[in-house]
Amino acid sequence: MPGGKKETKEYGHASGGWGSVKAVAEVLTREHAALEGGRVLMRQNKPDGHMCTSCSWAKPKDPHTFEFCENGAKATAWDLTDKRVDPDFFATHTVAELETWHDHDLEEAGRVTSPMRWNAQTDRYEPVSWERAFEEIGRELRAIAPNAAVFYTSGRASLETAYMYQLFARQYGTNNLPDSSNMCHESTSVALTAAIGVGVGTITLDDFEKTDLMFFFGQNVGTNSPRMLHPLQDARRRGVPIITFNPIREPGLVRFVNPQSPAEMLTPGATQISTQYHQVKSGGDLAAITGLCKALLEADALALRDSKPGLLDRAFIAAHTVGFESFAAFVAQTEWADIERESGLTRAALEAAAAEYGKASAVIAHYGMGLTQHRLGVENVRMLTNLLLLRGNIGKPGAGPSPVRGHSNVQGQRTVGITEKPELAPLDKLAAQYGFEPPREKGLDTVxxxxxxxxxxxxxxxxxxxxxxxxxPDRFAFEPAWRRLRLTVGITTKLNRSHLVHGTVSYILPCLSRIERDMRGDKPQAVSMEDSTGCMHGSHGIARPAGPDLLSEQQIVAGIARATIGDAGPTHSVPWTAWENDYALIREAIAETYPEIFHDFNARMWTPGGFHRPLPARERKWKTKSGRAEFFTPQSLCEDPDVHPIDATTLRLFTLRSDDQFNTTIYSLDDRFRGIKGTRMVVLMNPDDIHRLGLAAGQRVALETVADDGVPRRVDAFEVVAFDLPAGCVAGYFPECNPLVPLWHHAKESHVPAVKSIPVRVVASA
Incomplete structure (x- = not known):
């Protein structure tokens, strides 16, 4: 296992700065990719280069010289590494041995270079030809009912690959198309669709230049989307207030030093990002937003009483919304004492934030999984939308909801049909376009x-x-079941745990990374993706492929599809072979399926800054059931009802990621922003809770889930770390804490796992 002695030390610096530069240099050196990495990074997120394989934050039309962040550089180095997981590697290590390796070590071993099949007799992955792999996978799929197969995608796949993948699954006969959106922002898709008629955010980068206030709720920009810090810094220099609600004071939302600015790097100053920082309880956002609305409504009533202009945009509410009266009544009936108890914030703090909101004419509300990954995650997003609607902050420049997505094309793959919900896919169009009858029953989401x-x-x-x-979630129940699967196939660049905990028939199929050259004959290919702001971008790789046997994702999907259902012929007209040899043909097909979004796709994909998908809500056209933007009235302030009632020993666990991590990819065991080095097995606790429960900093403890379903859930070997977070809350890393999350503990409407408020007890280890 990597790492050595565990250390904790407070990080007293701003985000960015020399710490970021050092981290980038270290990862490029460690992966032996310093020279190639420097060349490739200069083209990252540029209009004529490749889009980052890490986060999906917007790509500007006028990029900086270094248009990449620390995490993006780490992702690039991870792909450019000269380390190889080749047939000799698998000949040396059995699967049973590799299962004992730490997750970091598995990916750190390098790029997988050849298609591999698991051999039960030797317990090793052994090389196999692409043709045999496709043939057997196709045979296995044909032998089972289509709804017994699941086609999962993580969010890194291009628009072209995602379109092919969903078409293959549906032609095969299933809508079982779960994806990583089910794990994070499905609450956004459900909530915003109901509230304003579109399931994505409504802002663009241009809105940063026109806003005069920004909110942040449950989004750690410093580690999840660091390039976003540049427009935030510009906004702060213009005097734009930024008000943050987050349980932990994250450095990226406190201070920032731009590593691209020599003046900032050589002076001790830093830009203050948040002008107000409110450490809301985990599970307290619903109450906090209710408090903001209550303070605003009360201030509005006082202003009208004194014959002053009101604070609500009554003209907007009257012309564009429904449900205001019911919502206002709920807010009026809600007691401040209940808001303070549930949110962990004082009335004065919430009134101070509401006062700033009341003065601003154009407001952006950024949020992340701190809002969506709750039992009432959909209600959280609806409440935040309510706050924006009160002052008409949707459908005007500089204003709107801004869900900050994670993986680089997680939003785009939904745009081109990756969904388990048949009503969200253009099934009639696909049927006419390709000559087959798509399945109409709902498929399986991730849960x-x-x-x-x-x-x-x-x-x-x-x-x-x-x-x-x-x-x-529920890993201890899930892993044994995963081993009972008949077929598991991983299309991947790196080795991970899902390849080792495998089915009876198991394949690892290595693909090109987005940053690598993709040649079909003598013609270079390009792909595309959608960023968090709904802009589509072209991307072409420039790095040398990690091995001669790698295929593109498009080739792999086409190969499996041909082996399972055949190429274009009398029963259907999907030209898999033509598509895998010319991705421009796939884009033409996408444009035919979705002409409103993708017309002239091949010509427009290289537009600097991308071309924007139509978003009716930006023009105050509401594609909702009522034809208007809809206020939502919650039933209570309790964001996670399973946590209540809380006894003296029950705490709210929320999971988080380190600064050296992207989803399940762990670049090292360090988290410099939180001052933790050499381990991830820690539980961050409020010092008063440590004392109250008779524990001590550095003590070995276990976490146990508090649930009445009869299933014991416990993870041992944590160390207590005293940390600045609200009383009654504890924090631990994802995915180490996943076994503590019951599979049923998910957002009610969206099924997003509720990992931001898990009822647990901290118990001393023997």
């Missing part, structure tokens, strides 16, 4: 797929990227 795997109704899982064994 549903996990239930099917545990229950035995799912027999095969194809993973287009991802690491489901590590990323899903």
């Amino acid at each position: 549903g797929a996990c239930k099917g795997i545990i229950g035995g109704s799912v027999l095969a899982v194809i993973q287009l990227g991802g690491n489901l064994v590590r990323s899903v």
Whole structure:
């Protein structure tokens, strides 16, 4: 295992700065990619270069010289590494041995270079030809009912690959298309669709220049989307207030030093990012937003009483919304004492934030999984939308909801049909375009797929990227069930746990990274993706491929599809072979399926800054049931009802990621922003809780889930770390804490795992 002695030390510096420069240099050196990495990074997120394989934050039309962040550089170095997981590697290590390796070590071993098949007699992955791999996977899929197979995708796949993948699954006969959106922002898709008629955010980068206030809720920009710090810094220099609600004071939302600015790097100063920082309880956002609305409504009533202008945009509310009266009544009836108890914030703090909001004319509300990964995650997003609607902050420049997505094309793959919900896919269009009848029954989302795997109704899982064994809840129940699968296939660049905890028939199929040259004959190919702001971008790699046997994701999907259902012929007209040899043909097909979004796709994909998808809500056209933007009235302030009632020993655990991590990819065991070095097995606790429970900093403890379902859930070997977070809350790393999350503990409408408020007890280890 990597790492050595565990250390904790407070990080007293701003985000960015020399710490970021040092981290980039270290990872490029460690992966032996310093020279190649420097060349490739200069083209990252540029209009004529490749889009980052890490986060999906917007790509500007006028990029900086160094248009990459620390995490993006780490992701690039991870792909450019000269370390190889080749047939000799697998000949040396059995699967049983590799299962004992730490997750970091598995990916750190290097790039997988050849297609591999597991041999039960030797317990080793052994090389296999692409043709045989495709043939056997196709044969296995044909032998089972289509709804017994699951086609998962992680969010890194391009628009072209995602379109092919969903078409293949539906032509095969299933809508079982779960994806990483099910794990994070599905609450956004459900909530915003109901509230304003579109399931994505409504802002663009241009809105940063026009806003005069920004909110942040549950989003750690410093580690999850660091390039976003540049427009935030510009906004702060213009005097734009930034008000943050987050349980932990994250450095990226406190201070920032731009590593691209020599003046800032050579002086001790830093830009203060948040002008107000409110450490809301985990599970307290619903109450906090209610408090903001209550303070605003009360201030509005006082202003009208004194014959002053009101604070609400009454003209907007009257012309564009429904449900205001019911919502206002709920807020009026809610007591401040209840708001303070549930949010962990004082009335004065919430009134101070509301006062700033009341003065601003154009407001952006950024948020992340701190809002969406709760039992009432959909309600959280609806409440934040309510706050924006009160002052008409949707459908005007500089204003709107801004869900900050994670993986680089997680939003885009939904745009081109990756969804388990048949009503969200253009099935009639696909039927006419390709001459087959798509399935009409609802498919499995990620939680549903996990239930099917545990229950035995799912027999095969194809993973287009991802690491489901590590990323899903209830791991102790899920892993044994995963081993009972008939077929597991991983389309991947690196080795991970899901390849080692495998089915009876198991393949690892290595693909090109987005940053690598993709040649079909003598013609270079390009791909595309959608960023968090709904802009589409072209991307072409420039790095030398990690090995001669690698295929592109498009070739792999086409190969499996041909082996399973055949190429274009009398029963259908999907030209898999033509598509895998010319991705421009796939884009033409996408444009035919979605002409409103992708017309002239091949010509527009290289537009600097990308071309924007139509978003009716930006023009105050509401594609909702009522034809207007809809206020939502919650039933209570309790964000996670399973946590209540809380006894003296029950705490709210929320999971988080380190600064040296992207999803389940762990670049090292250090987290410099939180001052933790050499370990991830820590539980961060409020000092008063440590004392109250009779514990001590540095003590070895276990976490146990408090649930009445009869299933014991416990993870041992944590160390207590005293940390500045609200009383009653504890924090631990994802995915180490995933076994503590019951599979049923998910957002009610969206099924997003509720990992931001898990009822646990901290108990001393023997």
